[in-house]
Amino acid sequence: MSKEFLDAVKKRRSIYAISKESVLSDEQLERLIGEAVLHTPSSFNSQSARVVVLLNEQHNKLWDLTTETLRQVVPAENFGPTQDKMTAFRNGYGTVLFFEDQAVIQGLQEKFALYKDNFPVWSEQSSGMLQFVVWTALEAEGYGATLQHYNPLINDAVSKEWNIPDTWKLIAQMPFGKPTAAPGEKEFAPLEDRLKVFK
Numbered sequence: 001m002s003k004e005f006l007d008a009v010k011k012r013r014s015i016y017a018i019s020k021e022s023v024l025s026d027e028q029l030e031r032l033i034g035e036a037v038l039h040t041p042s043s044f045n046s047q048s049a050r051v052v053v054l055l056n057e058q059h060n061k062l063w064d065l066t067t068e069t070l071r072q073v074v075p076a077e078n079f080g081p082t083q084d085k086m087t088a089f090r091n092g093y094g095t096v097l098f099f100e101d102q103a104v105i106q107g108l109q110e111k112f113a114l115y116k117d118n119f120p121v122w123s124e125q126s127s128g129m130l131q132f133v134v135w136t137a138l139e140a141e142g143y144g145a146t147l148q149h150y151n152p153l154i155n156d157a158v159s160k161e162w163n164i165p166d167t168w169k170l171i172a173q174m175p176f177g178k179p180t181a182a183p184g185e186k187e188f189a190p191l192e193d194r195l196k197v198f199k
């Protein structure tokens with residue numbers, strides 16, 4: 001019964017070469033990501049995840065804005081590889097922005113003081129789960145995606161452009177599109193060093 005699920009898990013890779021060619025309709029994409037947001041678990045069922053999906057021109061705007069932000073901090077003579085990466089992400093169809101609502105986390109910290117230090121950690125873990133669900137679901141539908149972290153550099157520009165509430169903390173960006181090249185070989189560390197079973 002788990003075969004289909006594990007096949008999807010194995011198939012997920014970091015795909016950097018992506019295009020704007022259509023795979024799903026925008027409505028289907030919204031439904032897919034909505035299912036992931038609804039059904040990914042969170043500590044105390046806090047549901048602190050917030051997601052913004054940028055498509056078409058909005059997606060282009062994100063990578064233009066990220067390029068300009070990076071231009072302020074990367075020396076001009078080294079900007080070539082950065083520009084290439086920005087162009088590759090912009091070549092995709094959309095980007096999923098993952099946030100965590102700090103107001104929810106603070107509320108939990110006040111309500112359950114015993115776990116105060118754990119809530120921010122659990123929030124990041126839960127966001128990681130959601131990122132993985134979205135990543136795997138996108139790839140199962142025929143997209144290629146990667147996980148990027150231009151936060152906190154781009155936080156202010158993103159908040160301003162899309163009017164993001166102050167309490168939403170940007171955790172990750174996931175550009176996606178139709179793959180134009182297969183990923184390279186992946187190396188695996190020996191499983192016996194990483195998994196122990198006692199029986």
Ligand SMILES: Cc1cc2nc3c(=O)[nH]c(=O)nc-3n(C[C@H](O)[C@H](O)[C@H](O)COP(=O)(O)O)c2cc1C
Nearest residue numbers: 012013014015128146147148149150172183184186
């Ligand atoms: C928590 C986490 C953070 C990551 N951050 C980045 C990142 O900032 N930029 C990037 O290009 N890839 C990032 N990756 C992708 C990993 O480098 C990649 O998943 C890993 O090398 C395995 O390759 P695969 O995704 O093709 O299986 C991240 C992955 C994880 C799980």
